[in-house]
Amino acid sequence: MPETTAVAEDRDESQITGKSIRLEGVTKRYPGQSTPAVDGVTLEIPAGQVVMLVGPSGCGKTTTLKMINRLIEPTEGRIVLGDEDVTAIDGDQLRRRIGYVIQAGGLFPHMTVAQNIAIVPKMLGWDAQRIADRTTELLDLVSLDPDTYRDRYPKELSGGQQQRVGVARALAADPPVLLMDEPFGAVDPITRQRLQDELIRIQQELRKTIVIVTHDFDEAVKLGDWIVVFREGAQIVQYDTPERILADPADEFVESFIGSGAGIKQLALQRVRDVDLKEAITARPGDDAAEVLAKVEKAGHGHVVVLDERDRPLSWPSRRALSRMATIPAEADERTPVIGSGATLNDALDEMLVSNAGAALVTGRRGAFAGVITIEEVMDAIRAVRASASDDLADAPVGTNAGSDDGTGDEVAQDG
Amino acid sequence: MAEALAEPTAADSALRPWRPLLVQVAALLAAGAALVIWLVTADLTAVERETLNPDSLLQLLGQHLWLTAVSTVIVLAIAVPLGVLLTRGPMRRAAGPVLAVANFGQAAPAVGLIVLIAAAPFLPNGFWAAIIALVLYAALPVLGNTMIGIRGVDQRLVEAGRGMGMTARAVLFRIELPLAVPVMLAGVRTALVLLVGTAALASFINGGGLGLLITTGVNLYELRVLVTGAVMTALLALLIDWVGRVVEHVARPKGM
Numbered sequence: 001m002p003e004t005t006a007v008a009e010d011r012d013e014s015q016i017t018g019k020s021i022r023l024e025g026v027t028k029r030y031p032g033q034s035t036p037a038v039d040g041v042t043l044e045i046p047a048g049q050v051v052m053l054v055g056p057s058g059c060g061k062t063t064t065l066k067m068i069n070r071l072i073e074p075t076e077g078r079i080v081l082g083d084e085d086v087t088a089i090d091g092d093q094l095r096r097r098i099g100y101v102i103q104a105g106g107l108f109p110h111m112t113v114a115q116n117i118a119i120v121p122k123m124l125g126w127d128a129q130r131i132a133d134r135t136t137e138l139l140d141l142v143s144l145d146p147d148t149y150r151d152r153y154p155k156e157l158s159g160g161q162q163q164r165v166g167v168a169r170a171l172a173a174d175p176p177v178l179l180m181d182e183p184f185g186a187v188d189p190i191t192r193q194r195l196q197d198e199l200i201r202i203q204q205e206l207r208k209t210i211v212i213v214t215h216d217f218d219e220a221v222k223l224g225d226w227i228v229v230f231r232e233g234a235q236i237v238q239y240d241t242p243e244r245i246l247a248d249p250a251d252e253f254v255e256s257f258i259g260s261g262a263g264i265k266q267l268a269l270q271r272v273r274d275v276d277l278k279e280a281i282t283a284r285p286g287d288d289a290a291e292v293l294a295k296v297e298k299a300g301h302g303h304v305v306v307l308d309e310r311d312r313p314l315s316w317p318s319r320r321a322l323s324r325m326a327t328i329p330a331e332a333d334e335r336t337p338v339i340g341s342g343a344t345l346n347d348a349l350d351e352m353l354v355s356n357a358g359a360a361l362v363t364g365r366r367g368a369f370a371g372v373i374t375i376e377e378v379m380d381a382i383r384a385v386r387a388s389a390s391d392d393l394a395d396a397p398v399g400t401n402a403g404s405d406d407g408t409g410d411e412v413a414q415d416g
Numbered sequence: 417m418a419e420a421l422a423e424p425t426a427a428d429s430a431l432r433p434w435r436p437l438l439v440q441v442a443a444l445l446a447a448g449a450a451l452v453i454w455l456v457t458a459d460l461t462a463v464e465r466e467t468l469n470p471d472s473l474l475q476l477l478g479q480h481l482w483l484t485a486v487s488t489v490i491v492l493a494i495a496v497p498l499g500v501l502l503t504r505g506p507m508r509r510a511a512g513p514v515l516a517v518a519n520f521g522q523a524a525p526a527v528g529l530i531v532l533i534a535a536a537p538f539l540p541n542g543f544w545a546a547i548i549a550l551v552l553y554a555a556l557p558v559l560g561n562t563m564i565g566i567r568g569v570d571q572r573l574v575e576a577g578r579g580m581g582m583t584a585r586a587v588l589f590r591i592e593l594p595l596a597v598p599v600m601l602a603g604v605r606t607a608l609v610l611l612v613g614t615a616a617l618a619s620f621i622n623g624g625g626l627g628l629l630i631t632t633g634v635n636l637y638e639l640r641v642l643v644t645g646a647v648m649t650a651l652l653a654l655l656i657d658w659v660g661r662v663v664e665h666v667a668r669p670k671g672m
Contacts, residue, residue, distance in 0.1 A: 066579075069579060093581065095580060096580070096581030097581075102576050103572070106576030107576075108595075109671050109672055110669035110672055112671070119580055153671030155671060156671075179579075
């Protein structure tokens, strides 16, 4: 199967623990409804990748998701997991092999965190010691202290913590595939961002095949290796990488769904560490200000970066400020725009706008100063993304509503 | 939160719900003791001594409890499975009619129901006639609360369970029923209290129980016999209600 994709190329293929999923001409008709809820969807989900299903509410994206684990039985079509046809096997057995996460975690309130996580392993007949070890491992994975949280009940957890346990529970039996239905819809924006970052980290570690339903296009851009855009009746409008969907929306529907500011959204795709940082003149507290000023003027820079003994930025005085100083001060200036190298360009731009500096200091490991990012680099990065996105249109996975006759998956054709 | 700080508040909140229950049982014991003292010290007539001696009182109490217990067991055996069944898939459509019948059973006056069943030629008399009437009368709260309790379980939890590969049966027994327990137990308690009160009417059709004291008291105009029967029935109902509350408290799933 053509599972090698542009995104997968720079990764180590051997670490992938996920399996590919293929829907072939999958249709769902409800009795008494003239139009099918999902109409002949043929969709290939590459192993070890995150695929986002997005679309307006009622477009059939959730129905499509639930047909993968046959929580909703398809009326027609085939579902293939790895190279096994699972269309007709026992549904309960199938679902024990597929992790499932719903909004707000869906934890059972009368069971402790450990009991919630143990449900699937117990059904699979694991012994108590193995389940206990696995629970500890999983709570560590989702950044919850096992000793603190193991015996708590869900009501004693915050929304974000419940969602983490929900993810841990879905991963309990180490399933190759994880299905998530609006997983971060019920938490506040800050918690949502943290959970998204956490999921990205977990996925880097585990390399499962993850399918996520969301109505939030920004979330899709942030989390997805691939995005499927649906319209009513689960019609696939576009199936491509976030970069290419943003740079080249298939039609007006996708364009309107992306909303305004596609250029801004592309900023969320790039990390600060991916762009070339500018060097800067640095100084230590107690240095002679006139000497430093001479160095800055010689280099043609406008500012000097003051670092503490562990190379962490303290302040960022301008030439004019320097000229008024005798020695470099040791106080930290809270208005100094500082961002981590793992932040997105979007975050960087935010920081620049807030600080009114047109540039920001970038810190690397342990908060040590790594370089300066300016608004020019950000603009260059946007241009580069646009250029490269329209470059290669090949090797996107199959995603059509062609129906069952054309769903072999051998031919990789991408419209648009 | 520091464990040391959390400890006393946790213990405190664990004790708090017990306080009203302790008050309730203390009041009941006091009322029972008052009744006993009144009976022992009162200057009873010959007829009263005949009816109100401890042996016969205990016998009537035993009969009353037996009526209540047997009808409760039958109510549970019928109404709980029926209630569960009426929340399953296609059976949901039958819920309306069945609830209507159960409503009828409760809306009909209990005395009428008991006498009617005893008078019907093809139905038994005495004890079993009383049991049939009591079951009809008390089925509704158990049936209704079973259905309400199960329907009240968050559908997303049911879906989460199915989504994890639990069978429909496992979801019912491990998720839906445990989560419905508080509501179901409230229904059972209501049924029990209804049964204790209504079982007093069994004496009309020779079914025995504390009602006998009341009918005797009315018929012979023996005020003390009448009062003793009425007070004992009331105290028994309150005591059963108390037991029900204790059970509800203990059986409530942890974490809710």
